[in-house]
Amino acid sequence: MKSAVETLNPTRVRLTVEVPFEELKPSLDAAYKKINQQVTVPGFRKGKIPARVIDQRFGRGAVLEEAINDALPKFYTEAVNEGELNPLGQPDVDITELKDGEELKFTAEVDIRPAIEIPDYSGIEVTVDAIEVDDEEVEKSLEQLRERFASTTPVERAAADGDVVVVDLEASVDGTVLEDGVAQGVSYTIGSGQLLDGIDEAVTGLEKGGSATFTSELKGGSAAGQEASVKVEVSDVQERELPALDDEFAQLASEFDTLDELRADSRKRLERMKSYDQATQAQEKVLDALIELIEVPIPEKLLKDEIETRTHNLEHHQFPQLGLTWDSYLEREGKTREEHDAEVEAQSVKGIKTQFILDELVTKEKLSVSQEELTEHLMRRAATSGMTPDQFAQAVVEGGQVPMLVGEVARGKALAVVVETAKVTDTNGEVVDLEDEEDDEDDEDGETVEAASDAAEAASEDAAAGDKPAES
Known part of the structure; x- marks a missing residue:
C-alpha cells in the first residue's frame, strides 16, 4: 500500500491511497465466506458454494463491494499512521479507481488537529476579586440558618x-x-x-x-x-x-455555645467560599489570557458539529425539562435568535480552542494522570450526576468514557501549570497566593476547564461536553 498526504488547510488533509489488489485477498475471502453463509444455491450445501458460482449468481460487484467495505477502515488507519496524523471525526472517503485484479485507489478527506505552538506564558497577569466579607453578608448567612430552624x-x-x-x-x-x-x-x-x-x-x-x-x-x-x-x-x-438570634439558637443550630462564636464561624465559612471562588476566577482568567496568546485554527466541520450538538441538547433535552419553547426561552434570556446563535458559536470556538491548547500543554509538559487522580475525579463527577461512585464508574467503563475522564484530569493539570506561573493580584492590589488553594482544589481543574470552555449547559447530564469536540 502507498499513501500520500495533501494539506488542504491547517485543519484538513486529503489522503490518497493506492492498494495492490493482492492486499485485498483477506477481505475478498471474508466476503465470499460471509455471502456463503447468507445465500442458498440449489445443488450446493450452505457454506460450500464455490466462488465462481457466487460470482455468476450474485455478481462479482457484490463481492468486491463487501470486501472493500471490510478493507477500507484498515487501509485508512494505516495511511493515517504512516502520515503521523491526528484525525478528528470520520473521513469523507471516495473510491477513485477500482480495477478488478489490479488495484484499488481511494481518497479520504478528514479534519486533523492543527499544529499549535505554545509560547512563553510565564508573563500572564490577571486581576481577581478581593476576598472581603462584610457584616451584612454574615447577618444574611445567619438569617438563612434561622430560616432552616423556623x-x-x-x-x-x-x-x-x-x-x-x-x-x-x-x-x-x-x-x-x-x-x-x-x-x-x-x-x-x-x-x-x-x-x-x-x-x-x-x-x-x-x-x-x-x-x-x-x-x-x-x-x-x-x-x-x-x-x-x-x-x-x-x-x-x-x-x-423564626427562633431568636441568641446563644440558645447557636447551641441549637451548631456545635458552638455562643452566638459570637457562630457568627465568627459564619464569617470564616464565607471567606473560604470566596477564596475558592477567587481561585476558580483566577483559573478562568488565566485560561482566557492563554487563549489570547495562541493562534488556533478551527476545523470548520468540527465547529459546525459542535454548534449543532449544543443546539440539539438545548432544544431536545433542556427545553422539555423546563417547559420552554424557542420563543419563551429567548424572551426569558432577552435575546434574539441571531444573538443566541452568535453566543453558541463563540462558546463552541472557545471550547475547541481550550481543548486543543491544553492537550498540547499536556504533551509539552509531559503530564500524566495517576489512578488516584482519576478515582478522585470520578468520585466528584459521580456526585454531580446523582449516581453512586460504583454506578457512575460502571457507566463510564461500559460507555468507553474512561479516556474522556483521563483527558479532563490531564487538561486540569495543564491549566494548573499555567496558573502557577501567572501573576495574580486582587482588586486591592494585593498579590494572591493560590498555592494553598491549589493544594485543595487542583482536583477541580477538570470542571474549571469545562466551565471556562462553556460546555453544554446540561452539565449534570454530560459534564464532559467540553471534552467532546476534539475527540477522534
Whole structure:
C-alpha cells in the first residue's frame, strides 16, 4: 500500500491511497465466506458454494463491494499512521479507481488537529476579586440558618406573605383535568416562588377552606409549556416563627455555645467560599489570557458539529425539562435568535480552542494522570450526576468514557501549570497566593476547564461536553 498526504488547510488533509489488489485477498475471502453463509444455491450445501458460482449468481460487484467495505477502515488507519496524523471525526472517503485484479485507489478527506505552538506564558497577569466579607453578608448567612430552624403554627386567619399554606391543586387544559396535574397536601411558603407562577396572588387572603382559580404556564409534565387553569384549595394556613438570634439558637443550630462564636464561624465559612471562588476566577482568567496568546485554527466541520450538538441538547433535552419553547426561552434570556446563535458559536470556538491548547500543554509538559487522580475525579463527577461512585464508574467503563475522564484530569493539570506561573493580584492590589488553594482544589481543574470552555449547559447530564469536540 502507498499513501500520500495533501494539506488542504491547517485543519484538513486529503489522503490518497493506492492498494495492490493482492492486499485485498483477506477481505475478498471474508466476503465470499460471509455471502456463503447468507445465500442458498440449489445443488450446493450452505457454506460450500464455490466462488465462481457466487460470482455468476450474485455478481462479482457484490463481492468486491463487501470486501472493500471490510478493507477500507484498515487501509485508512494505516495511511493515517504512516502520515503521523491526528484525525478528528470520520473521513469523507471516495473510491477513485477500482480495477478488478489490479488495484484499488481511494481518497479520504478528514479534519486533523492543527499544529499549535505554545509560547512563553510565564508573563500572564490577571486581576481577581478581593476576598472581603462584610457584616451584612454574615447577618444574611445567619438569617438563612434561622430560616432552616423556623417552626410553623396553624392560624385562623387569611394567609399572608411568608405564611405556609397546605394546598390541593388541580390543573386543566382546555377544560380537561390533566392526569398528572393533580396534587394534594402540598406545603408552600407564600412568596418563595418555588411552585407555579400566579399562586402567590391566588392564595394570599384565603383562609382555611378557601379556594381560587388562576392561570399559569406549566413548567413540566405532559402539558409543559401550555397555559393551564389551576384550581387551588387551602386546607391549612400556618404562620412561620423564626427562633431568636441568641446563644440558645447557636447551641441549637451548631456545635458552638455562643452566638459570637457562630457568627465568627459564619464569617470564616464565607471567606473560604470566596477564596475558592477567587481561585476558580483566577483559573478562568488565566485560561482566557492563554487563549489570547495562541493562534488556533478551527476545523470548520468540527465547529459546525459542535454548534449543532449544543443546539440539539438545548432544544431536545433542556427545553422539555423546563417547559420552554424557542420563543419563551429567548424572551426569558432577552435575546434574539441571531444573538443566541452568535453566543453558541463563540462558546463552541472557545471550547475547541481550550481543548486543543491544553492537550498540547499536556504533551509539552509531559503530564500524566495517576489512578488516584482519576478515582478522585470520578468520585466528584459521580456526585454531580446523582449516581453512586460504583454506578457512575460502571457507566463510564461500559460507555468507553474512561479516556474522556483521563483527558479532563490531564487538561486540569495543564491549566494548573499555567496558573502557577501567572501573576495574580486582587482588586486591592494585593498579590494572591493560590498555592494553598491549589493544594485543595487542583482536583477541580477538570470542571474549571469545562466551565471556562462553556460546555453544554446540561452539565449534570454530560459534564464532559467540553471534552467532546476534539475527540477522534
